[in-house]
Amino acid sequence: MSKISGIAASAGIAVARAFILEHPDYTISKNTVADVQAEVAKLDDALDKSRAELQRIKERTLAELGEKKAEIFESHLLILDDPELINPVKDKIREEVVNADYAMNEVSAQFVSMFENMKSAYLQERAADMRDVTKRVLNHLLGIHYVSPAEISEEVVVIAEDLTPSDTAQLNRRYVKGFTTNIGGRTSHSAIMARSLEIPAVVGTKNVLSQVKAGDLVIVDGLSGDVLINPSEAEVVEYTAKQEAYNLQIAEWKKLRDEPSVSADGKHVELAANIGTPNDVTGVVENGGEGVGLYRTEFLYMGRDKLPSEDVQFNAYKTVLENMNGKPVVVRTLDIGGDKELPYLDLPKEMNPFLGFRAVRLCLDRQDIFRTQLRALLRASVYGNLRIMFPMIATLTEFRAARDLLLEEKAKLQAEGQEVSDSIQLGIMVEIPSTAVLADQFAKEVDFFSIGTNDLIQYTMAADRMNERVSYLYQPYNPAILRLIKNVIDAAHAQGKWTGMCGEMAGDSTAIPLLLGLGLDEFSMSATSILPARSQISKLSAEDMKTLASKALEMGTAEEVVALVRSIGN
Amino acid sequence: MQKTFRITDEDGIHARPATALVNTATKFKGTEAFAEAKGKKVTLKSILGVLSLGLEAGESLTLITEGAEEAEALSALEEVLVKEGLGELNE
Numbered sequence: 150m151s152k153i154s155g156i157a158a159s160a161g162i163a164v165a166r167a168f169i170l171e172h173p174d175y176t177i178s179k180n181t182v183a184d185v186q187a188e189v190a191k192l193d194d195a196l197d198k199s200r201a202e203l204q205r206i207k208e209r210t211l212a213e214l215g216e217k218k219a220e221i222f223e224s225h226l227l228i229l230d231d232p233e234l235i236n237p238v239k240d241k242i243r244e245e246v247v248n249a250d251y252a253m254n255e256v257s258a259q260f261v262s263m264f265e266n267m268k269s270a271y272l273q274e275r276a277a278d279m280r281d282v283t284k285r286v287l288n289h290l291l292g293i294h295y296v297s298p299a300e301i302s303e304e305v306v307v308i309a310e311d312l313t314p315s316d317t318a319q320l321n322r323r324y325v326k327g328f329t330t331n332i333g334g335r336t337s338h339s340a341i342m343a344r345s346l347e348i349p350a351v352v353g354t355k356n357v358l359s360q361v362k363a364g365d366l367v368i369v370d371g372l373s374g375d376v377l378i379n380p381s382e383a384e385v386v387e388y389t390a391k392q393e394a395y396n397l398q399i400a401e402w403k404k405l406r407d408e409p410s411v412s413a414d415g416k417h418v419e420l421a422a423n424i425g426t427p428n429d430v431t432g433v434v435e436n437g438g439e440g441v442g443l444y445r446t447e448f449l450y451m452g453r454d455k456l457p458s459e460d461v462q463f464n465a466y467k468t469v470l471e472n473m474n475g476k477p478v479v480v481r482t483l484d485i486g487g488d489k490e491l492p493y494l495d496l497p498k499e500m501n502p503f504l505g506f507r508a509v510r511l512c513l514d515r516q517d518i519f520r521t522q523l524r525a526l527l528r529a530s531v532y533g534n535l536r537i538m539f540p541m542i543a544t545l546t547e548f549r550a551a552r553d554l555l556l557e558e559k560a561k562l563q564a565e566g567q568e569v570s571d572s573i574q575l576g577i578m579v580e581i582p583s584t585a586v587l588a589d590q591f592a593k594e595v596d597f598f599s600i601g602t603n604d605l606i607q608y609t610m611a612a613d614r615m616n617e618r619v620s621y622l623y624q625p626y627n628p629a630i631l632r633l634i635k636n637v638i639d640a641a642h643a644q645g646k647w648t649g650m651c652g653e654m655a656g657d658s659t660a661i662p663l664l665l666g667l668g669l670d671e672f673s674m675s676a677t678s679i680l681p682a683r684s685q686i687s688k689l690s691a692e693d694m695k696t697l698a699s700k701a702l703e704m705g706t707a708e709e710v711v712a713l714v715r716s717i718g719n
Numbered sequence: 720m721q722k723t724f725r726i727t728d729e730d731g732i733h734a735r736p737a738t739a740l741v742n743t744a745t746k747f748k749g750t751e752a753f754a755e756a757k758g759k760k761v762t763l764k765s766i767l768g769v770l771s772l773g774l775e776a777g778e779s780l781t782l783i784t785e786g787a788e789e790a791e792a793l794s795a796l797e798e799v800l801v802k803e804g805l806g807e808l809n810e
Contacts, residue, residue, distance in 0.1 A: 231766055233762070268775070269730075
């Protein structure tokens with residue numbers, strides 16, 4: 150047996166036989182054929198087999214993963230039947246007296262390059278569909294035995310160099326018990342997909358593919374990042390027990406799905422989720438989120454070649470609000486610029502992007518962009534419980550300017566006869582120390598605060614969190630940070646307002662006791678952290694945590710704070 | 720028969736509506752159906768043809784039907800566009 154270490158990308162443990170996912174080599178040569186008719190017949194046969202295969206995959210996907218996932222195969226079937234593709238391939242075979250695989254590949258390449266050269270990013274991606282369909286036909290023509298992830302029908306662990314988006318879209322949770330890849334990090338596409346599918350995964354193992362053969366027994370430990378190949382019987386027993394314990398814990402967490410988030414002594418807090426797209430709402434609901442604490446609207450603006458229209462935005466906001474079914478949804482207005490670029494805005498490069506022209510600063514300057522977003526939000530407000538917050542607020546003047554634009558757009562919409570909700574709460578992100586210090590003044594004018602710890606920590610400590618040489622200064626538990634958080638929460642409470650947190654810290658099990666003690670009202674985190682957090686909070690006494698937090702505020706270093714929290718043994 | 724539409728969906732005519740249009744056009748065996756845009760005319764019975772138009776929001780698209788069931792085909796195609804939230808009648 151051997152053991153490899155990688156990055157734990159998705160929690161849980163899988164024990165199953167290895168399925169090696171390798172994309173075959175399609176080297177095609179041009180040959181003259183003796184019998185043109187036979188070659189056309191060969192093509193027809195390959196098309197028939199591909200069609201049957203796609204039909205089968207489509208039906209299975211439909212039954213197991215739903216209509217949306219099956220749609221892609223529907224369009225693949227149409228491509229297979231497309232006279233604009235098939236007729237030129239047959240003509241080529243006949244006219245040039247060449248082999249079917251060559252003709253197929255040549256004609257298909259023209260479509261691939263047509264899509265690749267299209268203006269729209271969406272249509273460029275259709276080149277991948279064209280390649281998928283072509284490979285399927287080539288498999289039959291060349292006698293390549295390739296099983297795509299969609300065709301896996303027994304319990305396996307998938308082993309691959311990397312998983313493409315098209316591979317992961319086809320993974321079926323029923324059969325794929327886990328996966329491990331040579332490359333990738335915690336935030337790579339495949340890792341994110343694994344977490345949303347709740348499949349244990351270890352990525353970035355560097356050489357797993359060269360060490361595992363198809364059918365080897367493999368253990369994937371998505372908790373520690375270990376991958377065991379052909380483990381001993383004792384290890385199988387050990388990990389099976391670990392897996393059962395983990396499953397029991399998950400089952401225990403799931404019981405809390407529809408429960409409120411209450412501490413052992415009865416203090417109620419709200420556990421919400423951070424989302425990036427309307428699709429993420431499913432995960433929030435499944436994990437018992439009491440709301441959306443941060444809807445990052447940037448994704449609406451990224452991956453396209455122009456600004457999203459008011460209607461596109463309206464539809465996205467409306468979908469999220471409707472699917473949250475009356476639960477609060479905090480939408481953060483556009484947080485772009487600085488390090489997050491939008492090519493079509495053509496912003497100048499900056500020396501210090503994190504301290505530069507971004508978020509609300511950009512929105513107050515480019516009012517055309519900002520007003521469009523505000524209008525879309527206001528129009529969507531009647532479909533649920535909308536809360537709007539502005540990011541990167543540094544001064545009260547900025548907040549007032551942003552608020553006034555919102556009020557102007559509201560008045561305009563109402564004058565146009567549009568219905569707008571009257572109960573939209575308006576808040577700000579607290580991520581700049583000046584705002585945290587002056588929270589008492591802000592609290593008089595905002596409805597709520599949401600603390601963005603990722604930036605608040607780097608600005609307070611004057612350390613770029615991406616710079617490895619100073620990353621030791623990224624200290625969520627530094628008493629300076631805790632005091633700023635306390636200042637914000639106290640200021641809000643003094644005015645009868647609430648404070649949430651949407652940075653990484655809100656879902657961190659070491660921070661949760663402190664934040665509960667400091668009186669945080671809402672914790673917003675990744676959806677899968679909600680149930681573990683709810684379970685943790687249910688075992689803590691808010692009164693005891695208050696004492697713990699006051700002790701922490703009097704400490705000198707982050708290490709001392711961590712030792713203090715660990716001493717309560719949770 | 721023909722009718723012109725303006726594409727309102729931000730993503731233009733993408734794979735799902737294209738699939739629906741081709742499936743509908745293919746049902747009418749004895750009727751030819753074409754899509755014309757930006758000076759290019761393609762058969763509506765080819766998904767690659769429809770996608771090759773690269774239609775984006777704001778652009779016009781003319782649907783043309785010729786043959787025995789041209790009226791039925793045209794109204795079925797129009798229904799697809801409307802159902803997909805795509806076209807806006809532009810007459």
